[in-house]
Amino acid sequence: MRVVEQEKNTTSLAYRGLQALAVIGGVFSFVICILLIANNLSLKSSDPIHLKSLEGRLEEMKGDPQNEAIKLQIRELDYISRRAFFTSQHFNQMGIYFLVGGLVITIASYKTLDAYRQAVPYPDSSDPKDDLIDDAHWARKSLTGGALVLAGFALILALPDNSPLDEPHEPAKKGSAQQTAQGSSENKSNPSKATPLATPEELAKNWPSFRGPASGVSSSSEVPITWDGESGEGIAWKIPVPLPGFSSPILWEDRVFLTGGDTQSREVYCFSTQDGKMLWRHKVAGIPGSPAVAPKVSSDTGYAASTMTTDGVRVFAIFSTGDLVALDMEGNRIWGKNLGVPENPYGHSSSLICHEDVLLIQYDQDLEEESPKESFVAGIDVTTGDEKWKVKRDFGPSWASPLLVNTGERDEVILAAEKVVSYDPKTGKVLWEFEWIEGGEIAPTPVYSDGLLYLCCGFARITALDIKTQEIVWENEEQVPGVCTPLVTGGLFFAGLDEGGIVCFDAKTGKDADGELIELWFEETDDGFYASPILVGDKVYLMDRAGKMHIFTPEKKFKSLGQPILSESTVCTPVIIGKTIYYRGTENLYKISL
Amino acid sequence: MVISYKFLDQRFIKLLFGLLILGLMPVVQAEDVMRFPAPEFDSNYTFPETWDLMDGRGNTIIQDTTPRDGQAPLPTSQTQQWIDVGVLTLALSLGAWLAVKRRSRRGLFWLMIFSLGYFGFYKEGCVCPIGSIQNVALSIFNSSYAAPITVVIFFVLPLAFALFFGRVFCASVCALGAIQDLVIWKPIQLPRKLTIALSMIPYVYIGGAILLAATNTGFIICRYDPFIGFFRLNGNAPYLYLGAGFLLAGMFIARPYCRFFCPYGVLLGLMSRFARWHLAITPTECVDCRLCEASCPFDYINKPNTGLEREERATGVRRLASLFLLLPLLVVLGGWVGHEMAPVMARYNNTVFLAEQITAEKADPTMKASLETTTFRSMGIAEEQLMAEATKIRSQMNMGGWLLGGFLGLVFSLKLINTSLIRDQKDYEVDKPHCFSCGRCCSYCPSDEMHMPNFKPGSKALEEALALGKPSEPEPETVSAMQKGKA
Amino acid sequence: MGDLNGPDKVSRIEFLRQGLSRLASVALGLVGGLAAFGSRRENTVWQIDPAKCVKCEHCSTDCVVAPSAVKCVQSYPICGYCRYCFGYFHPHYDELTSAAENQLCPTDAIERVFVEDPYWEYNIEMDKCIGCAKCVKACEDFGNASFYLQVNHEICVNCNNCSIAMQCPSDAWDRVPYDEPYRLKHEPRQVAELSFESPGKK
Numbered sequence A: 001m002r003v004v005e006q007e008k009n010t011t012s013l014a015y016r017g018l019q020a021l022a023v024i025g026g027v028f029s030f031v032i033c034i035l036l037i038a039n040n041l042s043l044k045s046s047d048p049i050h051l052k053s054l055e056g057r058l059e060e061m062k063g064d065p066q067n068e069a070i071k072l073q074i075r076e077l078d079y080i081s082r083r084a085f086f087t088s089q090h091f092n093q094m095g096i097y098f099l100v101g102g103l104v105i106t107i108a109s110y111k112t113l114d115a116y117r118q119a120v121p122y123p124d125s126s127d128p129k130d131d132l133i134d135d136a137h138w139a140r141k142s143l144t145g146g147a148l149v150l151a152g153f154a155l156i157l158a159l160p161d162n163s164p165l166d167e168p169h170e171p172a173k174k175g176s177a178q179q180t181a182q183g184s185s186e187n188k189s190n191p192s193k194a195t196p197l198a199t200p201e202e203l204a205k206n207w208p209s210f211r212g213p214a215s216g217v218s219s220s221s222e223v224p225i226t227w228d229g230e231s232g233e234g235i236a237w238k239i240p241v242p243l244p245g246f247s248s249p250i251l252w253e254d255r256v257f258l259t260g261g262d263t264q265s266r267e268v269y270c271f272s273t274q275d276g277k278m279l280w281r282h283k284v285a286g287i288p289g290s291p292a293v294a295p296k297v298s299s300d301t302g303y304a305a306s307t308m309t310t311d312g313v314r315v316f317a318i319f320s321t322g323d324l325v326a327l328d329m330e331g332n333r334i335w336g337k338n339l340g341v342p343e344n345p346y347g348h349s350s351s352l353i354c355h356e357d358v359l360l361i362q363y364d365q366d367l368e369e370e371s372p373k374e375s376f377v378a379g380i381d382v383t384t385g386d387e388k389w390k391v392k393r394d395f396g397p398s399w400a401s402p403l404l405v406n407t408g409e410r411d412e413v414i415l416a417a418e419k420v421v422s423y424d425p426k427t428g429k430v431l432w433e434f435e436w437i438e439g440g441e442i443a444p445t446p447v448y449s450d451g452l453l454y455l456c457c458g459f460a461r462i463t464a465l466d467i468k469t470q471e472i473v474w475e476n477e478e479q480v481p482g483v484c485t486p487l488v489t490g491g492l493f494f495a496g497l498d499e500g501g502i503v504c505f506d507a508k509t510g511k512d513a514d515g516e517l518i519e520l521w522f523e524e525t526d527d528g529f530y531a532s533p534i535l536v537g538d539k540v541y542l543m544d545r546a547g548k549m550h551i552f553t554p555e556k557k558f559k560s561l562g563q564p565i566l567s568e569s570t571v572c573t574p575v576i577i578g579k580t581i582y583y584r585g586t587e588n589l590y591k592i593s594l
Numbered sequence B: 001m002v003i004s005y006k007f008l009d010q011r012f013i014k015l016l017f018g019l020l021i022l023g024l025m026p027v028v029q030a031e032d033v034m035r036f037p038a039p040e041f042d043s044n045y046t047f048p049e050t051w052d053l054m055d056g057r058g059n060t061i062i063q064d065t066t067p068r069d070g071q072a073p074l075p076t077s078q079t080q081q082w083i084d085v086g087v088l089t090l091a092l093s094l095g096a097w098l099a100v101k102r103r104s105r106r107g108l109f110w111l112m113i114f115s116l117g118y119f120g121f122y123k124e125g126c127v128c129p130i131g132s133i134q135n136v137a138l139s140i141f142n143s144s145y146a147a148p149i150t151v152v153i154f155f156v157l158p159l160a161f162a163l164f165f166g167r168v169f170c171a172s173v174c175a176l177g178a179i180q181d182l183v184i185w186k187p188i189q190l191p192r193k194l195t196i197a198l199s200m201i202p203y204v205y206i207g208g209a210i211l212l213a214a215t216n217t218g219f220i221i222c223r224y225d226p227f228i229g230f231f232r233l234n235g236n237a238p239y240l241y242l243g244a245g246f247l248l249a250g251m252f253i254a255r256p257y258c259r260f261f262c263p264y265g266v267l268l269g270l271m272s273r274f275a276r277w278h279l280a281i282t283p284t285e286c287v288d289c290r291l292c293e294a295s296c297p298f299d300y301i302n303k304p305n306t307g308l309e310r311e312e313r314a315t316g317v318r319r320l321a322s323l324f325l326l327l328p329l330l331v332v333l334g335g336w337v338g339h340e341m342a343p344v345m346a347r348y349n350n351t352v353f354l355a356e357q358i359t360a361e362k363a364d365p366t367m368k369a370s371l372e373t374t375t376f377r378s379m380g381i382a383e384e385q386l387m388a389e390a391t392k393i394r395s396q397m398n399m400g401g402w403l404l405g406g407f408l409g410l411v412f413s414l415k416l417i418n419t420s421l422i423r424d425q426k427d428y429e430v431d432k433p434h435c436f437s438c439g440r441c442c443s444y445c446p447s448d449e450m451h452m453p454n455f456k457p458g459s460k461a462l463e464e465a466l467a468l469g470k471p472s473e474p475e476p477e478t479v480s481a482m483q484k485g486k487a
Numbered sequence C: 001m002g003d004l005n006g007p008d009k010v011s012r013i014e015f016l017r018q019g020l021s022r023l024a025s026v027a028l029g030l031v032g033g034l035a036a037f038g039s040r041r042e043n044t045v046w047q048i049d050p051a052k053c054v055k056c057e058h059c060s061t062d063c064v065v066a067p068s069a070v071k072c073v074q075s076y077p078i079c080g081y082c083r084y085c086f087g088y089f090h091p092h093y094d095e096l097t098s099a100a101e102n103q104l105c106p107t108d109a110i111e112r113v114f115v116e117d118p119y120w121e122y123n124i125e126m127d128k129c130i131g132c133a134k135c136v137k138a139c140e141d142f143g144n145a146s147f148y149l150q151v152n153h154e155i156c157v158n159c160n161n162c163s164i165a166m167q168c169p170s171d172a173w174d175r176v177p178y179d180e181p182y183r184l185k186h187e188p189r190q191v192a193e194l195s196f197e198s199p200g201k202k
Helices: A013-045 A052-063 A068-117 A132-158 A170-189 A200-205 B002-024 B079-102 B105-122 B129-141 B149-165 B168-173 B175-183 B192-198 B201-214 B237-250 B256-260 B263-272 B313-346 B350-363 B371-378 B383-420 B460-469 B476-486 C007-037 C134-142 C163-167
Strands: A235-240 A250-252 A255-261 A266-272 A278-283 A314-318 A323-328 A333-338 A353-355 A358-363 A375-381 A387-393 A403-406 A411-415 A419-423 A430-435 A447-449 A452-457 A461-466 A472-476 A487-489 A492-496 A502-506 A521-523 A534-536 A539-543 A549-552 A560-562 A575-577 A580-584 A588-593 C044-048 C070-074 C110-116 C119-124 C147-151 C173-177
Touching (some): A013 A068, A052 A068, A068 B175, A132 B313, A250 A575, A266 A314, A266 A323, A447 A487, A487 A534, B079 B105, B079 B168, B105 B168, B105 B175, B149 B263, B175 B237, B175 B256, B192 B256, B201 B263, B201 B313, B201 B383, B263 C007, B313 B383, B350 B371, B350 B383, C070 C119, C134 C147, C163 C173
Antiparallel strands (some): A235 A588, A250 A255, A255 A266, A266 A278, A323 A333, A353 A358, A358 A375, A375 A387, A403 A411, A411 A419, A447 A452, A452 A461, A461 A472, A487 A492, A492 A502, A534 A539, A539 A549, A549 A560, A575 A580, A580 A588, C044 C147, C044 C173, C070 C147, C110 C119
């Protein structure tokens, strides 16, 4: 102590009192502080959110709901724990007031004591013979010591530290190695660029995309009209599909392709038409930009809603994750890319389609949320996966698929959404636009027949549009299919409605015989329709969601030709080719043959 | 009319069907839609307004269901900010006047008490210039963040005052300093060997804080503010422990946070070094009476060194030269250490941490997915985007690590040079870069005629003290004997 | 030791000192100016974006204020006034009563008031709510998502760097302008299409 207190004051009563006050205040603060620390430690264990004892009792109650004793115990426990929790928090709140109060008393009395003490300063008793040389010497030494401790501490922390980001981890390495190996083996086996494209005749003989090569018209004339899923009558084979999917099958020569997916993985399957044997399955993984976990989608869109397509050499598949892959016929990946996780309230469902060597993709997304996402249509080089062209679309999501049309003058690819836009499939040039519906949820693919384009938007309207002038020929707001893509044949328009019922309109005018703007006929059905009708010879085949095939004549009066049934529900449009129907149920793939 | 009726009908069927399905199927996450239709009340029920259900203190008012405009509780008034700026300016000005002109410890003490009340307990310790370093750093380096202008003023003002009047902020305005100053009880003199080694810490702290703030990683100064719990009157865990620890230590080691941690002190020191009107121990000429020698509980008084033995000039010059040569080497070495630390610091960043977790979980499928990775996966953001972001932050941190390490290397070598450069010190003077301008020493100076609470002019005590302080002092034995007698 | 004593050396040192002093003021001006240039006049406060919130419980455990400044808020126009409220009743409830074993809320912070058959009103008692988001999660998963979390600015001390925001796994916390301190759900939203109209297959 280098300050001497003046004795005379230290004996006074006030001095003693202040001294006592300071000591009491100090001890009080210290005790409160200890109590607060203890309280904080106990608070951790009295967290009411995860009260083990209570959770256990609740489990017990689940097993024995009549036991009133358990209930009473729960109530008591609940009350006690809550009271303890809030009391502890209250104590924290009050305790700090006491602590600060105690500190104020201590400090105030101590500072007042200072005034009594009238301290007189004295220099240090020992003469500090400062040694400058020694001092500087020591300063340097301890500075260096301090710096070394710091650096050492940093290095002890840093050197053994290995961030998983520093080097690619093992599986990734393996994955990429596999991929390249796969790629090179493919390139050997796969005659990618050299192979000529499939001819129109070849395409017509097969079923290369959603609703076949001719917009819902099958090349075959005679297929079964009776079968029975229960007894197996008429069913050539039935094979389970590993992962669920709402994509329809496609067919090329002796192979049927389809996709399936869930949150964990997305796969492409190839089945033999002969016996239904799975020839290969390809797991879509390791694509750059693909999300680690699939985005949320609606349960009745799923992760594999878009139907595949093929150019005769490659098959193409797209999933709700935005992954787009091209595989050769043996299931080796030729290329794969991620188009960006689609922002879509239900999940991406637009199907793929090929025009010559261009793969067309309608990628409409929800633009309402603030996100860097954009809707676009793209033409992709089938051999490399590179974009040949890409056109931005500045409107919201849609679920329809692109339609290829030859108007006699030119090829057009028509995309239905809020705005109907026609593009040149080779360059992406916008040919025409038509403002159709604002904010509609458009799922049915547009249909072209005899100069007219038929557009459907569930809950809104059917619009028949002159494709040359973009003038509305007729419109109807009733009996509108919401999912099913209509079939237009022989001047008649057929569609199945979501909530059930088959409807037929006059395709040219939309009017009935009396000139009223109303359907020609409406046939009630028990179940709704998601699949699209297919014309086979002089019969229309339309599958409802329960798995019942409605076969009827394409005429101005409804005439049923049969309602064969399978025991499995479906939303997929079948492949009808030769004498055979390939049909995907929720779990199995069927071949129904004469 | 038929049309609209049918339309409704379709909808209704759908709704019914939908409800049925809902009952049977697992529910799909649909965040922006209502699963249950709004009720159609028969009674005269009206919605209570959200937030109207409670008053400011959290009491519910539920009996009253008459519709009123809901008023959510608002944050502290905006004009309050400018009042704070005004109070800060006034307090700094008053502090400067009290320290430099009036030399009044008493005045500074009461100003300090006021500041503790206002900036500490009333403003709950926020906004404070110490924390504002981070806002300024983030604002400068990150375009997505803009610091409020009042916060920038809080950052600049005390520094500007320090540039002219010394660290008057520390003496009388800083609430953190005030609370520590009050608890000083029996300050011990720490050996210089220790204090000089500890003097590197504030540089590490400020460098780290700027780096972490600039990369939008976090505000460590605020996170480890030891006294914020007291100011908020909130006895919750981490702050309570820190605060109680510092106050307890502060009874014996005067203002430990200010001296050995405060990052803002580094900047204030840089400024106050050049202060033209700094608080001085003596208003006139120093008589070297040694009375003030022990007055500073922080050991920030430089003693005269004339007449002490010095090193040979040649040795000194040689040492200096070698230290100057060592400087670039130390800078590079420090930079290397900082760069090695970069990945560790980067892990403090949420994005990098998440990216590392994701990668680790991928590498080891048996690992249990953490809350963060599960959440990230559910958000549907491309992993590449995260990895790119993480790589960006890591490379920023790497760069920052080099800079921070280099800076610390520079500070270290300058400190080495500084300790080897012994300047002539004729009188007792305050250590300008460090002195808090608390004014304690002023009342120990016998030359100050205005402020001598310790001595009445001509008193015996003064005479004795002056006699003791004279260069021709009595023998040490006599002094200790005298002191024994007095005590 | 460097003996730097000498008449001209003193002035040289003084010159150096002045230079450095000017440098310090310029540096201070530069940093201050740079920060002021990018600054905003308005202060900001912390708020939760209910659209991003994943109801992880960090809000109840990480706030520097205890109980947390984060509270559940009920939006009446969105609420379905269900008799069986998913946010109110524990999934393993025994009866639809307010007995402790039937309640989901760990602190009994939701009040259930009968309005008319079959509607019940649910009110949050802010002083009991600890922001654990159990009811928010249940209401969003199974109901109309009328419960959601918000920072109550009466309680929030607006830390320079919010300690919950530091822990938030979904970036749901951010600084919002002082003038709009809440993200309230006021407007009733459209009744769900119940995802019945599936775009899944055409």
